Amino acid sequence: MILRRIALLALAAALFAPGPAAAQYGTGPGGRAPYERRDQERNVPGRFDYYALVLSWSPTFCASLPRDRYEPQCHRRGGRPYAxxxxxxWPQHERGWPENCPTRQRPFVPQPxxxxxxxxxxxxxxxxxxxRKHGTxxxxxxxxxxxxxxxxxxxxTIPQRFVLPNNDFTVSPDAVVRAFVEANPTLRPDMLAVACGGPGNRLREVRICFNRDGGPTRCGRNEEQDRLCRASNMHVPPARGMPAPSSSGRRI
Known part of the structure; x- marks a missing residue:
């Protein structure tokens, strides 16, 4: 009888023990699905809350390039430089975002x-x-x-101060937000955010949030200003072209 009871207890433990996935990832609050499965469910085409239109300040990107790397937006032989x-x-969830979503066909972008x-x-x-990363x-x-x-x-509408500045200047993230709101009457301060980083807390990007139909909307937690730039002032590099690197890696 004792041996039979031990055998039954061992069988029950084997049946109800958590599998490898549950042991590794656990479950969320309230016994929700393992984190691995929840992460996969976040990356579903068309399942998101809003868009973030991301405008990058090209001079900051160009200033961070290695000396021997060529980028069309940074090394222009003629024409105006980029601002x-x-x-x-970017499709966004209220918290977090999907990326690299699976598609039935290869995510090919035609050359034209x-x-x-x-x-x-x-x-x-x-x-x-x-x-591939966001459009899917x-x-x-x-x-x-x-x-x-x-x-x-x-x-x-890009505020005039940021169209093609020839000289560098400093500005606060709040001032950038105010400039965009003044230039775009449909925007409110909670519909955009400013990112900075690198040496001197350079202006990196402005994110403007739109709903799925393309109308301006309040941003989610991804665009909380403290997450993107906590600096009181940012350095804004001027919109100037750069010489192309030579084959030896030196500027020409």
Whole structure:
């Protein structure tokens, strides 16, 4: 009898013991699914709360380049240098974000579409990367995704101070927000945020939030200002071109 009871207890322990996934990831509050499964469910095409239109300050990006790296937006032999450029259009959750969402077909961006975006996204690699990482989560085709991205980009008026500054200056994140709100009457301060970083807390980007239909909306936790830039002032590098690197790695 004792041996039989021991055998039954051992069988019950084996049946109800947590499997490897549960042991590794645990469960969330209230006994929700393992974190691994919840993370996978976050990366579903078309399942998100709002968009963040990300405008990158090109001079800051160019200032961080290694000396021997060539980038079209930084090394221009002619024409005007870039100031704000479109970094991307990011589907966002209220907290966190999806990325690299699985699609039925390979996330291929046709070359004519890539070429059509280079006036506001001056890097073929960036155009291709942004669709694969973020556009796949929009639930849109490459044409639909970049059509929406251009429409939202064109809907934003860049404050005159940031159009093509020839000299560097310092500015607070709040002042940047105020400048965009003044230039765009449909925006409120809670609809955008400013990111900084690098030497001298350089201006890196401005994020403007839109709902799924393309209208301005309140941002989620991803765009909380304290998360993106806590500095009281930022350095804004001027919009100047850079010489192209030679094959030896030296500037020419």
């Amino acid at each position: 704000f450029v479109l970094h991307g259009l 579409l890539v070429d059509s975006m280079l006036d506001i996204m001056p890097s073929s690699r960036l155009v291709i990367h942004e669709y 989560c929009s639930g849109l085709t490459p044409e639909g995704y970049y059509g929406l991205a251009r429409r939202l980009y064109n809907s934003v």
